[in-house]
Amino acid sequence: MQEDIEMEKFQITILGCGSATPSPKHYTSSQIVNIREKLFMIDCGEGTQIQLRRSKVAFARINHIFISHLHGDHCFGLLGMVSSFGLMGRTAPLFIHAPKEMEPLLAQELEFYCNRLEYQITFQGFDPFAKEIIYEDRSLTVETIPLKHGIPCAGFLFREKPLADHLDREMADFYKVPQWDYNRIKDGGDFVTEDGTVIPHSRLTKPAGPTRSYAYCCDTAYNPKMFDQIKGVSAIYHDSTYMETELVQAQKYLHSTAAQAAKTAAEVNAGKLILGHFSARYLNEQPILAEAKETFSNSILAKEGMEIDI
Amino acid sequence: MQEDIEMEKFQITILGCGSATPSPKHYTSSQIVNIREKLFMIDCGEGTQIQLRRSKVAFARINHIFISHLHGDHCFGLLGMVSSFGLMGRTAPLFIHAPKEMEPLLAQELEFYCNRLEYQITFQGFDPFAKEIIYEDRSLTVETIPLKHGIPCAGFLFREKPLADHLDREMADFYKVPQWDYNRIKDGGDFVTEDGTVIPHSRLTKPAGPTRSYAYCCDTAYNPKMFDQIKGVSAIYHDSTYMETELVQAQKYLHSTAAQAAKTAAEVNAGKLILGHFSARYLNEQPILAEAKETFSNSILAKEGMEIDI
Numbered sequence: 001m002q003e004d005i006e007m008e009k010f011q012i013t014i015l016g017c018g019s020a021t022p023s024p025k026h027y028t029s030s031q032i033v034n035i036r037e038k039l040f041m042i043d044c045g046e047g048t049q050i051q052l053r054r055s056k057v058a059f060a061r062i063n064h065i066f067i068s069h070l071h072g073d074h075c076f077g078l079l080g081m082v083s084s085f086g087l088m089g090r091t092a093p094l095f096i097h098a099p100k101e102m103e104p105l106l107a108q109e110l111e112f113y114c115n116r117l118e119y120q121i122t123f124q125g126f127d128p129f130a131k132e133i134i135y136e137d138r139s140l141t142v143e144t145i146p147l148k149h150g151i152p153c154a155g156f157l158f159r160e161k162p163l164a165d166h167l168d169r170e171m172a173d174f175y176k177v178p179q180w181d182y183n184r185i186k187d188g189g190d191f192v193t194e195d196g197t198v199i200p201h202s203r204l205t206k207p208a209g210p211t212r213s214y215a216y217c218c219d220t221a222y223n224p225k226m227f228d229q230i231k232g233v234s235a236i237y238h239d240s241t242y243m244e245t246e247l248v249q250a251q252k253y254l255h256s257t258a259a260q261a262a263k264t265a266a267e268v269n270a271g272k273l274i275l276g277h278f279s280a281r282y283l284n285e286q287p288i289l290a291e292a293k294e295t296f297s298n299s300i301l302a303k304e305g306m307e308i309d310i
Numbered sequence: 311m312q313e314d315i316e317m318e319k320f321q322i323t324i325l326g327c328g329s330a331t332p333s334p335k336h337y338t339s340s341q342i343v344n345i346r347e348k349l350f351m352i353d354c355g356e357g358t359q360i361q362l363r364r365s366k367v368a369f370a371r372i373n374h375i376f377i378s379h380l381h382g383d384h385c386f387g388l389l390g391m392v393s394s395f396g397l398m399g400r401t402a403p404l405f406i407h408a409p410k411e412m413e414p415l416l417a418q419e420l421e422f423y424c425n426r427l428e429y430q431i432t433f434q435g436f437d438p439f440a441k442e443i444i445y446e447d448r449s450l451t452v453e454t455i456p457l458k459h460g461i462p463c464a465g466f467l468f469r470e471k472p473l474a475d476h477l478d479r480e481m482a483d484f485y486k487v488p489q490w491d492y493n494r495i496k497d498g499g500d501f502v503t504e505d506g507t508v509i510p511h512s513r514l515t516k517p518a519g520p521t522r523s524y525a526y527c528c529d530t531a532y533n534p535k536m537f538d539q540i541k542g543v544s545a546i547y548h549d550s551t552y553m554e555t556e557l558v559q560a561q562k563y564l565h566s567t568a569a570q571a572a573k574t575a576a577e578v579n580a581g582k583l584i585l586g587h588f589s590a591r592y593l594n595e596q597p598i599l600a601e602a603k604e605t606f607s608n609s610i611l612a613k614e615g616m617e618i619d620i
Contacts, residue, residue: 021394022360046390050332076390080356083382084331
């Protein structure tokens with residue numbers, strides 16, 4: 001019963017973490033969130049399908065794509081990827097969650113360039129100015145986080161639902177709980193032995209660990225309005241396009257500095273800060289990391305191919 | 311007077327030569343034709359701008375882009391590249407020559423995603439079923455070559471105009487021809503000395519070399535209909551998606567085998583055959599080359615980053 005002991009998977013794979021245009025160093029924005037082997041893609045800049053093929057990601061299992069906003073470096077890879085999925089024989093439906101303004105043009109593009117797909121694409125538009133749950137399953141919700149950017153732009157908050165308690169295997173064996181009854185007990189049930197004794201739920205289980213969460217806040221100016229929503233998040237990926245020396249640029253283009261990303265992580269009491277969306281002007285990104293660490297020590301630099309466990 | 315002795319530049323740079331989808335080995339179709347430092351792009355698959363940045367191509371000097379047909383692997387990089395040109399401060403107008411069906415959707419995409427460009431884009435639609443000159447300047451024409459593919463698809467024939475004769479510098483000095491008169495004489499004029507003697511043009515010049523030409527026939531089944539048009543071409547880039555062992559596939563998808571590419575090169579008496587548009591199924595492409603060389607010995611395999619002098 002491995003799953004009762006180990007934490008289940010909650011992992012981010014970075015496919016691209018550069019800003020604006022692909023550079024010799026970085027691809028534009030895209031990443032994969034793997035939660036218990038369900039795969040979600042966030043953003044899909046040009047070249048995402050190339051990065052996917054290079055990664056170990058089992059891309060046939062991506063069923064949901066979340067697009068944060070309609071700047072090309074976050075969505076110009078979508079048509080090519082969708083088209084390649086078709087050529088590679090995909091049949092599973094694909095859901096694209098994106099700002100609702102995208103729908104009419106995307107529908108035309110799909111009709112023009114991808115009209116022979118043998119799988120269904122369902123567009124689910126959202127309002128980037130609203131905080132709303134746009135995806136939910138048995139174990140997870142995804143909420144939009146309104147960000148502060150040049151065009152309507154959302155972040156995404158992936159949050160595990162509270163887990164069932166873990167079964168205490170030794171106690172279950174001791175009381176001869178049959179395997180088929182495990183889930184009922186993990187979900188809160190008591191157990192009645194053959195002689196009628198009631199063994200309470202609490203005796204047969206150990207409390208589950210805390211739930212985990214991940215906030216993707218990729219293109220945003222410093223944005224205190226989102227703090228309440230992401231309070232206590234396990235990890236945050238935050239815009240750190242610039243350093244403080246380029247604060248004027250950051251303000252002009254509604255991006256953040258590494259110091260602002262770190263201040264955000266500290267304010268919301270995040271477990272970890274992942275810095276990304278780097279401007280191509282920085283050939284060496286260590287100073288970006290150093291700037292963030294002054295305020296928030298558990299900071300790391302995103303990098304193409306990196307896998308981060310939440 | 312170097313330019314009277316050396317051949318002027320006529321060079322192809324391969325940016326992508328894979329088919330269908332980007333693979334770990336190849337980018338999708340795109341290449342640069344450099345004719346006397348005027349740069350032309352042919353096709354623009356996803357990731358072309360990434361390849362451009364990696365190459366030594368001075369991409370600010372690309373003023374004309376030719377799109378052969380509207381399969382994604384030949385045009386999905388266009389929006390991203392056009393958008394990046396804008397971010398990088400381009401002001402020079404850009405001409406996009408493509409099948410005319412592309413215009414309405416491209417106009418919408420540009421309006422939606424690239425509405426702040428500070429340079430002008432002019433779309434010049436063509437009919438892929440017609441043989442017509444779609445570009446012409448003082449020294450060059452570009453003609454469409456109707457190909458045989460699943461959707462309307464053109465090749466492009468780049469052809470130098472006949473060059474002016476070369477000046478024979480020794481004879482010009484001997485007769486004291488003034489420099490300002492050189493071009494008139496190269497263009498066919500005679501020279502009259504101070505004492506009234508007529509020195510005929512033929513005495514002052516040497517005939518120019520033959521004109522050069524390049525045919526890009528990227529996505530096509532074996533297509534004898536185009537042979538007359540490209541007879542004697544200096545170099546041909548020809549579809550060799552498959553080998554003869556996959557002839558059935560080639561016929562089904564209206565692509566060619568390496569043997570068919572070679573047969574074409576031989577039939578039109580081409581100077582050189584460049585094999586490209588490789589299927590991702592071939593991990594080793596040497597057998598493709600070997601198959602072509604059986605019929606046409608001056609064959610080479612295209613490769614990303616390769617520069618080929620015509």
